Amino acid sequence: MKYTLFLLAVSSFVWAADQPSSDEQAVRAAVQQFNDAARKGDEAALNKLLSADLIYVHSSAKVETKAECIAALVAGKPDFQVAPGVQVKLHGNSAVVHGKMTFNGTQNGAPVKSDLDFLQIWVKSGRGWQMVARHTTRITS
Numbered sequence: 082m083k084y085t086l087f088l089l090a091v092s093s094f095v096w097a098a099d100q101p102s103s104d105e106q107a108v109r110a111a112v113q114q115f116n117d118a119a120r121k122g123d124e125a126a127l128n129k130l131l132s133a134d135l136i137y138v139h140s141s142a143k144v145e146t147k148a149e150c151i152a153a154l155v156a157g158k159p160d161f162q163v164a165p166g167v168q169v170k171l172h173g174n175s176a177v178v179h180g181k182m183t184f185n186g187t188q189n190g191a192p193v194k195s196d197l198d199f200l201q202i203w204v205k206s207g208r209g210w211q212m213v214a215r216h217t218t219r220i221t222s
Contacts, residue, residue, distance in 0.1 A: 105169050108176040108203050111210040112167070122158040127151045131212050132204065138216040140197055159186035174205040181220070196220040 101109070111130060118126035128151060131137075135147040145153065167180035178201040185194050202214040 101169075102171065104171055104176070104205070107205075108169050108171070108178060108210055109167070111203060111212070112163070112178055112201065115212060116161045116163060119154045120158055120160050122155040124151055124155050127154055129208065130210075132206075135212060136214045138214075140195065140217040140219040157186050159184055161185075176203040176205075176210070177201075178203060182217075184217075 114126060115130050117123075118130060128147075131147050131150065133147060135145075135150060137145040137147075137150040139145070162183045162185065164181040164183070167178060170177045170179075178199075180199060182197050182199055183194060184197055185192075187193060196219070197217040198220055199215065199217045201212055203210045204213050205211075
């Protein structure tokens with residue numbers, strides 16, 4: 082009986098350790114909300130999710146401010162398809178998000194598809210989780 086109770090206690094501890102924290106879940110949700118808002122061109126949602134001092138770096142090395150980023154996303158409505166396996170590492174009220182995605186959009190009126198590696202930094206504030214930095218790199222075959 083003691084052995085069974087011990088196994089139950091250990092297995093519940095292991096199960097709980099495997100579950101993402103509420104902050105990790107909130108960051109993952111914010112990443113998804115950002116991707117959804119970009120796809121829809123939802124300026125209000127993007128404004129809420131992006132920090133005022135955002136540094137947004139494209140795979141072309143173009144750097145945008147928050148206003149420039151929102152204007153480009155609203156105009157272009159890119160479709161970011163995030164691949165499974167995204168990592169979220171929490172550091173206090175900050176989170177580092179790393180993963181792979183496929184960008185589907187248009188550039189100069191022509192359809193474009195690019196595979197990207199991305200790194201995002203999110204910070205928890207009174208407004209919830211906000212992206213403060215993003216950098217992407219093209220993945221070449």
